[in-house]
Amino acid sequence: xxxxxxxxxxxxxxxxxxxxxxxxxxxxxxxxxxxxxxxxxxxxxxxxxxxxxxxxxxxxxxxxxxxxxxxxxxxxxxxxxxxxxxxxxxxxxxxxxxxxxxxxxxxxxxxxxxxxxxxxxxxxxxxxxxxxxxxxxxxxxxxxxxxxxxxxxxxxxxxxxxxxxxxxxxxxxxxxxxxxxxxxxxxxxxxxxxxx
Amino acid sequence: xxxxxxxxxxxxxxxxxxxxxxxxxxxxxxxxxxxxxxxxxxxxxxxxxxxxxxxxxxxxxxxxxxxxxxxxxxxxxxxxxxxxxxxxxxxxxxxxxxxxxxxxxxxxxxxxxxxxxxxxxxxxxxxxxxxxxxxxxxxxxxxxxxxxxxxxxxxxxxxxxxxxxxxxxxxxxxxxxxxxxxxxxxxxxxxxxxxx
DNA sequence: TGGATATTGGGACTATCGTTCAGGTAATTT
DNA sequence: AAATTACCTGAACGATAGTCCCAATATCCA
Numbered sequence: 001x002x003x004x005x006x007x008x009x010x011x012x013x014x015x016x017x018x019x020x021x022x023x024x025x026x027x028x029x030x031x032x033x034x035x036x037x038x039x040x041x042x043x044x045x046x047x048x049x050x051x052x053x054x055x056x057x058x059x060x061x062x063x064x065x066x067x068x069x070x071x072x073x074x075x076x077x078x079x080x081x082x083x084x085x086x087x088x089x090x091x092x093x094x095x096x097x098x099x100x101x102x103x104x105x106x107x108x109x110x111x112x113x114x115x116x117x118x119x120x121x122x123x124x125x126x127x128x129x130x131x132x133x134x135x136x137x138x139x140x141x142x143x144x145x146x147x148x149x150x151x152x153x154x155x156x157x158x159x160x161x162x163x164x165x166x167x168x169x170x171x172x173x174x175x176x177x178x179x180x181x182x183x184x185x186x187x188x189x190x191x192x193x194x195x196x
Numbered sequence: 197x198x199x200x201x202x203x204x205x206x207x208x209x210x211x212x213x214x215x216x217x218x219x220x221x222x223x224x225x226x227x228x229x230x231x232x233x234x235x236x237x238x239x240x241x242x243x244x245x246x247x248x249x250x251x252x253x254x255x256x257x258x259x260x261x262x263x264x265x266x267x268x269x270x271x272x273x274x275x276x277x278x279x280x281x282x283x284x285x286x287x288x289x290x291x292x293x294x295x296x297x298x299x300x301x302x303x304x305x306x307x308x309x310x311x312x313x314x315x316x317x318x319x320x321x322x323x324x325x326x327x328x329x330x331x332x333x334x335x336x337x338x339x340x341x342x343x344x345x346x347x348x349x350x351x352x353x354x355x356x357x358x359x360x361x362x363x364x365x366x367x368x369x370x371x372x373x374x375x376x377x378x379x380x381x382x383x384x385x386x387x388x389x390x391x392x
Numbered sequence: 393t394g395g396a397t398a399t400t401g402g403g404a405c406t407a408t409c410g411t412t413c414a415g416g417t418a419a420t421t422t
Numbered sequence: 423a424a425a426t427t428a429c430c431t432g433a434a435c436g437a438t439a440g441t442c443c444c445a446a447t448a449t450c451c452a
Contacts, residue, residue: 017419018429037324039235042409053431058411060429117323120363124320127313127366128233136367153383156361160380163363164356167316170323171332184356187349213399213449238439249401254441256399393452400447408439417430422423 022060022070024050029071034114038121041068065131072122073135079119080139082108083162087143090189098186099178105162105185106178109169117170161188218256218266220246225267230310234317237264261325268318269331275315276335278304282358283339286385294382295374301358301381302374305365313366357384 028050032041043064047054061067082104089100108116126136140159147155165184169176224246228237239260243250257263278300285296304312322332336355343351361380365372 021429043411044409055412055431055433056429059431062411064410117320120323121320123363123367124313124317127316127363130369133367133369140364140367153379156380157357157384160360160364161353161357163360164358165352167319167323167359167363168336168356171319171329171336173326173329183349184352188353217399239441240439251401251403251442252399255401258441260440396449396451398447398449401445403443403445405442406440409437410435411437412435413433415431417428419426419428421426 025057025060026071026074029067033118038125069132072132076135076139080142083143098182098189101185102178102181105165105181110175221253221256222267222270225263229314265328268328272331272335276338279339294378294385298374298377298381301361301377306371
């Protein structure tokens, strides 16, 4: 049985013992996805990555879907944080924003390449499984909610273009350099991002 | 053994008999991906979808990877054709382009939703497996090669934004309506697409 | 026509999968 | 301290996976 189904001793925050395991399992899952993709996620590979017995993963996450949902929810926060930084750069750095954002994208496609792939794989999984969609859409909603209403259209263009650049960058043999991305970002900001 | 590994009777183009089967198997694979995703692709599901015995798929495609590569190569042409239509609309319809493109995207996210998902799943698969990348990048290269050099930056913004809109549309509960997409496309064209 | 070869198709072998279960340990409450 | 409950874990079950093997068949060149 899942620890959430029964048995909470009194207050809510008392089941601290298992929460640490849950977090470890989720982190291990993310590492597995970075390395082998969503296809490589099994109870056994995750348990092995976390260095715990197999049955422990099935105890905290009754089904694989449940594990993936939790992983996506956890990852969504990180994704949102990343894009939030971009927006912050646009607002504070003004003209330098293009260079800053280009560097962030280059970083996501270079050193963080595995992580970026993992995020988009979970994203696509959400497209196919309705139960994952709220989790996947959350970070988009969060971002959208923090721009003024009259900028919503421009903001959507900005987000879509960033998504597209990241995805297209994933199938390049060598990671794109920030210098190559900068003119594209500049053109994007010139129309869509300047007023946000 | 794969038909390519041994046994060719003299010349190369003599193995016409099996080519039809190969095509059938690839088409069945694409249908399986549309319905169940890349994760649903197994020798057995593909064979069942094509109405042929299981061993026939392993005969023509020794490994599952080989089958996926062939499927991606076949599908790449269709994807390129679709985006080419969009560009054509921009050039010929002028001011109406936004509405036309919005309709195309709404169509890709509505009736063609399964197909669109399949394309992006194969796309992400290419990000993870270098052997698939040339096939995935081919259509992008083809598109990029047919715009003037001074428009390249604007064109990249355009393509990236389209990609992003499609992906984000995939995780919406109900497919976005063309009317909702049109202002976004219009804003995009206003800056990036008008000169291409 | 006859032999060589490409192709088909049914079945089977082995590995791994998700999930379950039963018995144990550690913490928490009374 | 006793009991209750969360938590842990090794083993196992049934299902399904990839791939292989071998006999049967269709096709083609000589």
